[in-house]
Amino acid sequence: MSGRTLEAYLHEFTESSGAVDANVAQTIRLFAEAAVRMRLAINDGALGDAFSAVREAAHAHGDEQKELDVFADELFLDAARRARVSFYASEELAHPVALDRSSEIAIAIDPLDGSSNIDTNVSIGTIFSILPSKGDEAATFSQPGSAQLAAGFFVYGPQLAFALTLGRGTSVFVYSARLEAFVEAYPQMSIQETAQEFAVNMSNYRHWDEAVRHYVNDCLKGVDGPREKEFNMRWIASMVADTYRILIRGGVFLYPGDCREGYSAGRLRLVYEANPIAMLVEQAGGKATDGTSRVLDITPKGLHQRSPLVFGSSREVEKVALYLSGSSGT
Ligand code: AHG
Ligand code: MN
Ligand code: MN
Numbered sequence: 001m002s003g004r005t006l007e008a009y010l011h012e013f014t015e016s017s018g019a020v021d022a023n024v025a026q027t028i029r030l031f032a033e034a035a036v037r038m039r040l041a042i043n044d045g046a047l048g049d050a051f052s053a054v055r056e057a058a059h060a061h062g063d064e065q066k067e068l069d070v071f072a073d074e075l076f077l078d079a080a081r082r083a084r085v086s087f088y089a090s091e092e093l094a095h096p097v098a099l100d101r102s103s104e105i106a107i108a109i110d111p112l113d114g115s116s117n118i119d120t121n122v123s124i125g126t127i128f129s130i131l132p133s134k135g136d137e138a139a140t141f142s143q144p145g146s147a148q149l150a151a152g153f154f155v156y157g158p159q160l161a162f163a164l165t166l167g168r169g170t171s172v173f174v175y176s177a178r179l180e181a182f183v184e185a186y187p188q189m190s191i192q193e194t195a196q197e198f199a200v201n202m203s204n205y206r207h208w209d210e211a212v213r214h215y216v217n218d219c220l221k222g223v224d225g226p227r228e229k230e231f232n233m234r235w236i237a238s239m240v241a242d243t244y245r246i247l248i249r250g251g252v253f254l255y256p257g258d259c260r261e262g263y264s265a266g267r268l269r270l271v272y273e274a275n276p277i278a279m280l281v282e283q284a285g286g287k288a289t290d291g292t293s294r295v296l297d298i299t300p301k302g303l304h305q306r307s308p309l310v311f312g313s314s315r316e317v318e319k320v321a322l323y324l325s326g327s328s329g330t
Contacts, residue, residue, distance in 0.1 A: 003173075003183045003184035003185055003187070004183070004184045004187075005179070005181045005182065005183055005184070006028075006029075006032055006162070006164075006173050006181065006182035006183070006184070007029070007181065009171065009173075009184060010025040010028060010029060013025055013166055019104070020104045020105060020132075020149070023083070023084065023085070023103060023104065023105050024105060024130055024149055024150050024166070026083050026084075027079075027080065027083035027085060027105065027107065027130060028150065028152070028164065029083075030079040030080075030082055030083045031076065031079050031083075031126075031128060031152075031154075032154075032162065032182055033079065034075045034076050034078070034079040035126060035154040035156075035160065035162065035175075036160070036175065037075060038071075038072055038075055038126065038154070038156065039154075039156050039160045039175070041068070041071060042068075042118075042124070042156045045121065046119075049067070053066065053067045054066055054067075055067060055069075055070065063091075065092065066112075066115050066118060068112055068115065068118055069091075069092055069111065069112045069115050070092060072092075072111035072112040072126060073090050073091075073092040073093070073109075073111040073112075075111070076088075076090075076107075076109055076111050076126065076128070077090070077097065080099060080107050080109075081099050084099070084100045084103050085099055085100065085103050085105050085106055085107050085133075086098070086099060086100060086101055086102075086103040086104070086105065086106045086133035086140070087099065087106040087107070087133065087137050087140055087141070088106070088107050088109070089106070089107065089108045089109070089137070089141050089271065089272065089303055090108075090109050090110075090111055090272070091109070091110045091111065091269060091272055091273075091304070092111055095137070095303075096137040096140075096141065096303065098137070101133075103133060104132060104133050105130055105131065105132060105133055105149060106130070106131045106132070106133045106140045106141070107128060107129070107130060107131075108128070108129040108131065108141060108271045108272040108275070108276075108303075109126070109127065109128040109129070109272050110126065110127040110128075110269070110272045110273050111126055112124060112125075112126060113125045113126065113127050113153070113238060113239055113240050113273070114236070114237060114238025114239065114240060114241065116237055117236075117237060117238050122236065122237075122238065122241070123155050123156060123157030123158075123236065123238050123240065123241040123244075124155075124156050124238050124240070124241075125153050125154050125155045125156060125157075125238060125239075125240030125241065126153060126154045126156075126240075127151075127152075127153040127239070127240060127272060127273055127276050127277065128151065128152055128153070128272070128276060129145070129148050129150075129151050129271065129272055129275050129276040129279075130148060130149045130150040130151065131143055131147055131148055131149065132147060132149060141271055141300065141303050142299060142300050142301070143299075143300075144296060144297055144298055144299050144300070145270075145274070145275030145276075145278055145279060145295055145296035145297075145298065146296040146297060148167075148275060148276065148279050148296075149166070149167065150164070150165060150166045150167065151164075151165055151275070151276035151277075151279040151280055152164040152165065152276065152280070153240045153243065153276065153277070153280070154240070155238075155240045155241055155244050157241060157244075159174050159175070160174070160175035161173065161174050161175070161185075161244060162174075162175070162182050163189075163243070163244065163247060163280055164280075165279055165280050165283040165284075167279075167283065168283075169187075169188045169189070169283055169284070170188070170189045170247070170280050170281075170283040170284040171184055171186065171187050171188065171189065172184070172185050172186040172189055172244075172247065173185060186247075186248075189247050189284040189285075190284060190285045191246060191247060191250055191281065191284045191285050191286035191312065191313055191314070192249070192250035192313055193250075193285075193313055193314050193315045194250065194313055194315050194316065195231075195250050195251045195252045195312060195313040195315070195316035196229070196230070196231065196232060196249075196250065196251065197231065197232045197233065197234055197245075197249075197250070197251035197252075198216070198219050198231055198232075198233055198234075198251065198252050198253075198254065198316075199233070199234050199235050199236075199242045199245075199246070199251060199252065199253040199254070199312075200216065200233075200235060200253070200254040200255070200256075201235055201237070201255070202216075202233070202235070204258050204260075207258035207259050207260050207263070208256060208258050208259075209256075209257075209258075209259070211323050211324045211326060212254070212256045212258075212323075212324070214323055214328065215319075215320055215323040215324070215328070218323075218328075219231040234251070239253070239255075239268065239273065239277065243277055243280070243281070243311075246281075246286070246311070246312045246313070247280075247281075247284055250312065250313045251312050251313060251316075252310065252311070252312035252313055252316040252317060252320065253309070253310065253311050253312050254309070254310045254320065255267055255268050255308065255309045255310075256291060256308045256310070256324075257291075257308045265305070265306040265307055265308055266306055266307065266308040266309060267306065268306060268307065268309045269304055269305065269306055269307075270295070270298060270300050270305050270306065270307040271300050271303055271304075271305070273309075274288070274290075274295050274307045274309045275295065275296065277309075277311060278294075278295040278296050278309075278311060279296065281311045281312065282296065285314065286311060286312055286313060286314055286317070287311065287312070287313075287314045287317035287318065288309070288310070288311035288317070289309075289310050289311070289317055289320075289321055290307050290308045290309065290310070291308045291310055291320065291321065291324040292321045292324050292325050295307065295309065295311070
């Protein structure tokens with residue numbers, strides 16, 4: 001084991017910088033501690049306190065809410081409070097929580113991503129975004145993703161892993177139980193430019209519009225089709241796990257809008273899902289769009305607004321944009 005610990009990495013980051021960076025670093029430290037606790041709770045699985053049980057009242061925007069979603073939310077809210085951030089906006093809460101209004105940073109978070117996988121022992125995770133605080137909640141969370149100061153996600157999988165960007169590349173850390181610390185396993189991730197794998201929920205095929213079907217059809221045709229190469233398909237239904245795979249070996253992820261009720265902008269939320277993933281992917285040399293335009297340039301109109309999302313290997317994301325803008329040439 002040769003990598004730096006997360007602590008050493010954060011120390012280096014704050015050495016030559018100011019109070020805002022120190023606040024960012026302290027938030028990341030406390031989130032990393034929360035993730036270790038989260039992982040312990042997940043490890044108990046069915047032996048634990050019925051964590052996968054569905055809560056009676058779904059949260060404000062209608063998605064099903066599980067006990068483990070709420071546990072994760074409370075854990076990371078507590079960490080944010082101790083980190084002295086200004087506002088904490090969560091998928092699990094209708095409105096942001098005001099904490100320390102004098103702080104210059106705010107959090108947007110998906111405390112538990114992939115919660116349909118809890119019972120099935122498949123990887124789940126936590127995604128977060130750190131934004132500059134702009135005085136009030138509305139101004140803070142309507143900044144485009146390009147304003148993010150940092151972004152990251154934890155994957156509670158075979159390894160407890162942590163992908164982090166502070167705006168100077170993306171690093172991946174793995175938790176060492178022996179050292180009781182996150183250790184940098186991949187400094188400066190670089191997503192390969194071309195993709196051999198696509199990730200999409202194929203069961204939505206009939207709900208997609210013609211351009212999305214056209215793109216996927218051409219992938220499925222393999223070497224005999226216009227793309228002239230074989231594609232493999234993966235869909236974990238935990239975006240954190242799909243993103244981790246794409247960081248490691250390239251590929252493209254698509255959650256387009258479709259014609260089901262409520263899905264015209266897909267499923268994923270802009271502020272606490274698409275934006276942090278887009279920043280991590282771009283900082284690793286990949287691209288992230290809403291199908292045609294850069295995710296990080298979108299100005300959010302609401303905290304829980306959805307956005308279609310396509311990200312991964314840069315050349316493949318560009319290819320998708322050609323299909324979706326009607327100029328694939330095939
Ligand atoms: P969450 O558990 O926070 O609601 O997010 C689940 C997301 C994402 O992780 C995954 O890629 C996608 O929803 C899966 O959606 P489908 O079930 O429609 O495939
Ligand atoms: Mn999610
Ligand atoms: Mn969630």
